[in-house]
Amino acid sequence: MKYSLVASLILQGSLVLGTRDLQPVHFKAPSALHFRDIVRNDTYDFGCRPIAHPTEDGQFTLHALLTESQIAHLTEEYEDTDLSIHRPSEKRAAAATAPIGSGDRFSGGTIAPIGLGTKASGSTISSILNVKEISSAVQGLVSTYGVTTLNLPYKTFNGATQFAAYVGAGTDKSQYHLYLSAGVHARERGGPDNLIYWISDLLAASKAGSGLTYGKKTYTNAQVKSVLAAGIVFFPLVNPDGVTYDQSSGSLWRKNRNTKSGSSGDSIGVDINRNFDFLWNFKKYFDPSEAPASTSPSSETFYGTAAASEPETKNHVSIYDSFPKIRWFMDIHSAAGDILYSWGDDDDQTTSTTMNFLNSAYDGKRGPVGDSAYKEYIPSVDLTNIKTAATAAVNAMKAVGGRSYITQQAVGLYPTSGASDDYSFSRFWAKSGVNKVYGYTMEFGYSTNFYPTLTEFNQNILDTNAGFMDWALAAISVGLT
Ligand SMILES: [Zn+2]
Known part of the structure; x- marks a missing residue:
């Protein structure tokens, strides 16, 4: 040995x-x-x-x-x-969690994954994709269907090269309007699987001229083709270092594995989903009573050493630059059973355009929910649009027949800073000349149930895949440009 x-x-x-x-x-x-x-x-x-x-x-x-x-x-x-x-x-506590795949079921990218929507009803997937399989599965889509991959510019702390892939709208990157990412939080098992199997379903159904079935929810071939034609960019594993570690340790690891701020135990790693350049320096921007992130390296919400200090965050952001017409974004997380929409830093308000995240007059006031010192501005037409797609997605997830999901404004009662969904939506106001992106977080699965049982893992695939379908169809209906 x-x-x-x-x-x-x-x-x-x-x-x-x-x-x-x-x-x-x-x-x-x-x-x-x-x-x-x-x-x-x-x-x-x-x-x-x-x-x-x-x-x-x-x-x-x-x-x-x-x-x-x-x-x-x-x-x-x-x-x-x-x-x-x-x-x-006790039953829940004793339930066996779904195994992680051993080996490579896609044989080095020569075999394409097959999703549940194109398999016979009642079919299941036997284990969660390991890190090698996530890239091998995407390579299988490349070799079988002509999906295109894109290596991202920054290597992770442990030296992994990251990739995204795009499909459905040809070689012109300005024709891609939907962006989904998964695997930000390492322990949220099944996120990359949900995304990869959905893309696999779209491609298989498109090729076969068939539709898709997720539990009691069905889609036509025309719907499949229209979703693909919207142009889909996907970043299936945002945090490979964290997932590698979580899968080998079973330690419920959340952050990446950067040791710059701490080299042992929980002090290792940055929360990628508090590291984005949106009100990142929360001590300055938020009311001091709030904790939208943490400055402590040992916290699960440690925000890093600067806005977008982490290679995973930088790579995530680079995708907006590579695909300048992305209009809709979804970050796939678990485990709660909801879809969250903008904003996440404070209550929404649609009347005061100057009360917004860029206005320094409100520094130190953001965060507390239910007060009038600060609420985040969102144009009412945008609020209507983002709610429309969130509602469509949760209705589809419920229609699968497994469990109930809800939509909620991301702030809930507690604010966050530096999150991927707020970052995506904020770009339009923070940077000149960029597209407006509606950003969402989907939290599939049951609360804090990061390691699903095999039954739950399969149900999560059905639920999320129907959710992605109706979210995409609603996006097309609301508008891609
Ligand atoms: Zn998460």
């Missing part, structure tokens, strides 16, 4: 046993405001971003991953209040 392999096995063992013993829990309270103090503590891990979800019994839940000592502390802190802390059912 080689030394490096021995070392990596020792590393894996110590991680599983030790430093990241996080337990999924959820808080329950009569209002989402009850969670504000908890959410403002940037040492707690709220998953992709903290979102309070309404429950059927009129309460609200907030999901988190906490250590036993954090759970004990909060249990004591909130004793005798109407905020309660709950653990998942």
